Amino acid sequence: MPTLNGNQNGKKDYDFSGKKYKTLPTELLKSGGDAVRVDLQRNRLKQITGISQLTNLKELNLSRNEITDFPLEIRGLHQLEKLYLNQNSLKTIPENVFPSLGKLQFLKLSTNRLEKLPIDLNRCQDLTYLNLSNNCLKNLDPIVDLSHLKELYVERNQLYELPDKLFQNISLTLFKANGNPLRKPPVEVCTGGLKDIQSYFSMLEANAPHVYTVKTMFLGNSMAGKSTLCRSLEQGCPVPVEEADRTVGIDISEVDRDGIRFFFWDFAGQEEYYITHHVFITAQAFVILAINLSSYNMDEQSFKENVDFWIKNLQLKIPDSVVLLVGTHVDQCTETEVNEKKKHIEQLVEKMLKNHTDNLERRRKNLQDGDNPSLNYDQMHQIERLTEYKLKVLEFILIDCTKQEDIDRLLTRIKNDVLNKDTFPNIEKTLPRSYYDVEKDIQELVRNSDIPEHGIVSLNVLLPELKNRHDTLDDDKLKLILQYLHRIGVIMWYKEIPELAGSVFVKPSFLISLFKTIVRHDLVQELNKISSEQLKSENAIGKQKKRWISDYKDRASLNNVAIRILVRTELQKNYGKNDEELIEEVVGSSKKEGSLLSLLKHFDVCLSTKHNSPLNPKANEFYPKKDWVASNPIVFEPDACLFPNNLSDNEQVKQKWESDNTEDLNIHVYLLPEIPHGFFHRLVIRTCSLYSPYWIGKDQCMLCSGNKRFLLRERCDDEDQFIEIRCKESELDTPEDIQKAWRVIREIMKRLNTLTEQWQGLYQTVHSPCKAQDCDDYFEWNDWQEWLDDSGTNPFNVGLEGNQTCRNGHQRRTEWLLPRTPDA
Numbered sequence: 001m002p003t004l005n006g007n008q009n010g011k012k013d014y015d016f017s018g019k020k021y022k023t024l025p026t027e028l029l030k031s032g033g034d035a036v037r038v039d040l041q042r043n044r045l046k047q048i049t050g051i052s053q054l055t056n057l058k059e060l061n062l063s064r065n066e067i068t069d070f071p072l073e074i075r076g077l078h079q080l081e082k083l084y085l086n087q088n089s090l091k092t093i094p095e096n097v098f099p100s101l102g103k104l105q106f107l108k109l110s111t112n113r114l115e116k117l118p119i120d121l122n123r124c125q126d127l128t129y130l131n132l133s134n135n136c137l138k139n140l141d142p143i144v145d146l147s148h149l150k151e152l153y154v155e156r157n158q159l160y161e162l163p164d165k166l167f168q169n170i171s172l173t174l175f176k177a178n179g180n181p182l183r184k185p186p187v188e189v190c191t192g193g194l195k196d197i198q199s200y201f202s203m204l205e206a207n208a209p210h211v212y213t214v215k216t217m218f219l220g221n222s223m224a225g226k227s228t229l230c231r232s233l234e235q236g237c238p239v240p241v242e243e244a245d246r247t248v249g250i251d252i253s254e255v256d257r258d259g260i261r262f263f264f265w266d267f268a269g270q271e272e273y274y275i276t277h278h279v280f281i282t283a284q285a286f287v288i289l290a291i292n293l294s295s296y297n298m299d300e301q302s303f304k305e306n307v308d309f310w311i312k313n314l315q316l317k318i319p320d321s322v323v324l325l326v327g328t329h330v331d332q333c334t335e336t337e338v339n340e341k342k343k344h345i346e347q348l349v350e351k352m353l354k355n356h357t358d359n360l361e362r363r364r365k366n367l368q369d370g371d372n373p374s375l376n377y378d379q380m381h382q383i384e385r386l387t388e389y390k391l392k393v394l395e396f397i398l399i400d401c402t403k404q405e406d407i408d409r410l411l412t413r414i415k416n417d418v419l420n421k422d423t424f425p426n427i428e429k430t431l432p433r434s435y436y437d438v439e440k441d442i443q444e445l446v447r448n449s450d451i452p453e454h455g456i457v458s459l460n461v462l463l464p465e466l467k468n469r470h471d472t473l474d475d476d477k478l479k480l481i482l483q484y485l486h487r488i489g490v491i492m493w494y495k496e497i498p499e500l501a502g503s504v505f506v507k508p509s510f511l512i513s514l515f516k517t518i519v520r521h522d523l524v525q526e527l528n529k530i531s532s533e534q535l536k537s538e539n540a541i542g543k544q545k546k547r548w549i550s551d552y553k554d555r556a557s558l559n560n561v562a563i564r565i566l567v568r569t570e571l572q573k574n575y576g577k578n579d580e581e582l583i584e585e586v587v588g589s590s591k592k593e594g595s596l597l598s599l600l601k602h603f604d605v606c607l608s609t610k611h612n613s614p615l616n617p618k619a620n621e622f623y624p625k626k627d628w629v630a631s632n633p634i635v636f637e638p639d640a641c642l643f644p645n646n647l648s649d650n651e652q653v654k655q656k657w658e659s660d661n662t663e664d665l666n667i668h669v670y671l672l673p674e675i676p677h678g679f680f681h682r683l684v685i686r687t688c689s690l691y692s693p694y695w696i697g698k699d700q701c702m703l704c705s706g707n708k709r710f711l712l713r714e715r716c717d718d719e720d721q722f723i724e725i726r727c728k729e730s731e732l733d734t735p736e737d738i739q740k741a742w743r744v745i746r747e748i749m750k751r752l753n754t755l756t757e758q759w760q761g762l763y764q765t766v767h768s769p770c771k772a773q774d775c776d777d778y779f780e781w782n783d784w785q786e787w788l789d790d791s792g793t794n795p796f797n798v799g800l801e802g803n804q805t806c807r808n809g810h811q812r813r814t815e816w817l818l819p820r821t822p823d824a
Contacts, residue, residue: 013037052076075100082106099123117142184430188487203432212260220290225328228401230266287323294332298344316676319389319761327398382763438481455507499598517566556646604682606641644681650697663729668767670722680714686751705744742819750788768817772810
């Protein structure tokens with residue numbers, strides 16, 4: 001039976017959601033003019049014959065069905081105000097439908113397969129909300145005249161340009177277009193949102209110049225020849241790089257070649273640096289993957305370390321990237337060896353790309369062939385979205401970096417690749433002239449020493465300087481241009497970090513050099529180099545230095561005094577002076593956190609250490625976004641930073657957690673196709689900044705909320721990889737305790753979900769394993785992301801039976817398996 005709700009006019013709301021209907025239910029068709037709102041989502045409908053009989057219908061929800069052809073009967077619903085047709089398989093919408101829906105205000109067509117819109121969609125002049133995300137649209141011309149439109153979503157389509165006229169609509173207040181290959185406006189402008197786009201068009205001239213800009217990232221293992229390639233391409237001739245001069249962290253350079261502006265980012269290959277790669281590896285990049293053929297062995301392990309690791313990480317982070325494989329050190333191999341190794345790598349790359357696609361298709365088909373595919377629609381859509389990404393691996397090129405002709409050949413190859421619009425569809429960008437002028441002005445201020453040599457300048461100083469040169473640009477437009485320059489890597493301005501919003505780094509290389517001081521493969525050696533004079537400058541002694549080294553080696557903890565010394569040494573080496581004001585701004589003091597630590601924390605690289613104390617069962621429980629008063633307040637000044645990625649065991653966590661119990665609250669969050677490198681520790685840093693005390697290990701973390709203990713654990717089995725979240729059963733005595741535990745788990749999963757969004761090639765599925773001993777069955781969570789809604793008001797699993805039974809017949813109370821909003 002459907003859920004019925006009457007209203008004061010005798011009209012009715014019908015809820016038939018999730019009933020597996022293949023045709024409209026008879027009861028609904030008999031209702032005639034009584035039905036006002038009808039919910040038919042999560043069924044198996046392919047057509048809705050008879051819907052036109054509901055002549056007074058105002059709201060119709062047909063989302064998550066199996067509709068492929070637009071239901072023409074809908075044009076008979078003249079009173080319709082809200083229509084949901086999202087998450088179906090619509091390919092086209094015929095003309096002469098929307099002119100009949102003159103009262104339509106809300107239309108959701110997201111997650112279909114639409115390639116174009118009907119021209120007469122603009123006849124719906126009352127439309128205020130329109131969602132077209134996750135389709136295949138190439139232009140938006142039919143909707144530019146919707147003058148009352150307030151919210152428009154066109155994310156993840158195939159749009160190259162946005163119509164200027166669309167943004168002259170004064171009603172429009174919210175617009176999202178992420179995930180399109182845009183060149184007008186460029187993606188870097190659209191990322192800023194509606195106001196940035198409107199400002200862009202207001203500054204855009206009729207004959208605005210086109211620019212070709214590409215971020216080129218050099219990746220590969222240590223000693224693969226990345227720096228040699230990068231510097232040789234930069235200078236246009238062979239440049240030998242000694243082992244002692246290899247990259248520490250990241251090196252940045254800019255190269256202009258035949259009208260193409262290249263930004264070269266040379267990433268160090270040692271594992272210690274991987275934790276910072278996610279900060280700077282961005283979409284729309286050209287990746288040059290260097291492979292040292294002289295040390296390459298033709299076996300799976302060598303392929304995995306030199307090629308597979310990098311390509312898989314790119315598939316997860318930027319799955320639509322373009323990768324050029326470059327074989328280096330060919331001068332150290334025979335011609336036969338080179339050809340055999342090249343063939344071996346090419347065959348395995350082809351195999352791994354095919355396996356990736358086949359595995360996704362297999363998972364999608366398994367979900368589609370299930371008992372009720374509508375319940376799995378979100379997962380199926382995520383998989384379909386991933387299959388649309390096409391990571392391009394270009395033809396392998398072999399290079400002898402000691403030969404001029406090989407450097408010329410590589411440069412020609414790179415230029416041809418980036419100018420190929422099939423390979424780089426949005427390489428060409430259209431920009432207002434003021435963007436170029438402001439960038440040139442910043443460079444001139446640096447040359448004239450109007451900006452300090454290190455390149456850190458206050459926003460309140462920079463804006464007036466630029467306004468003096470541009471009468472037509474106000475603060476908002478200048479900030480828009482600065483954000484664009486930040487996104488393409490010319491400057492760095494982290495306006496989203498409160499501690500750094502007032503500072504602009506006009507020399508990104510300076511900021512990178514600061515990262516290098518403490519995120520490096522030879523940090524222990526650098527600590528050992530600290531002299532007695534440097535210790536005295538910080539009122540430290542030799543015994544403390546030994547403790548800093550042992551703490552870092554044993555506990556991955558780096559003392560803030562040591563950080564100050566390392567940064568001071570770097571500044572003196574590069575700028576030849578001891579600028580205390582600059583050192584304090586970068587490293588901070590007891591009163592203020594420095595810009596370096598603010599950045600490292602913002603990017604989930606490290607965490608301020610806190611002095612753990614015994615659990616206090618009487619402590620006030622913490623709820624996010626609510627005031628909290630410590631039961632035993634103390635003054636805390638962090639004295640070190642913890643780098644979880646460097647931890648080598650879980651001993652502390654195991655001692656505090658003791659052992660698992662089958663009755664613990666237990667959730668498995670599967671990250672497919674695999675957990676990205678460093679993901680778990682980034683999650684731990686985000687979570688532990690919210691809850692304390694905590695204990696962190698190599699792949700486990702225990703944290704506390706009140707008297708409840710929670711465990712996060714990374715599991716990488718042969719077949720599956722998942723994050724496990726547990727709460728001790730022995731600490732859940734009442735139903736209220738269980739609800740509180742679910743609230744903490746919700747906060748953890750919110751952070752996990754937000755973090756997952758940074759990897760475009762990932763998707764998630766959530767299970768609660770059966771609690772019976774030796775049972776391998778599980779309970780799958782459907783629509784669980786609704787539970788993470790920030791308002792916390794979305795009902796979840798309402799109406800579930802009090803007990804849940806697995807397929808093997810084991811039964812448990814629902815609240816021990818799944819979160820749910822308590823029944824009213």
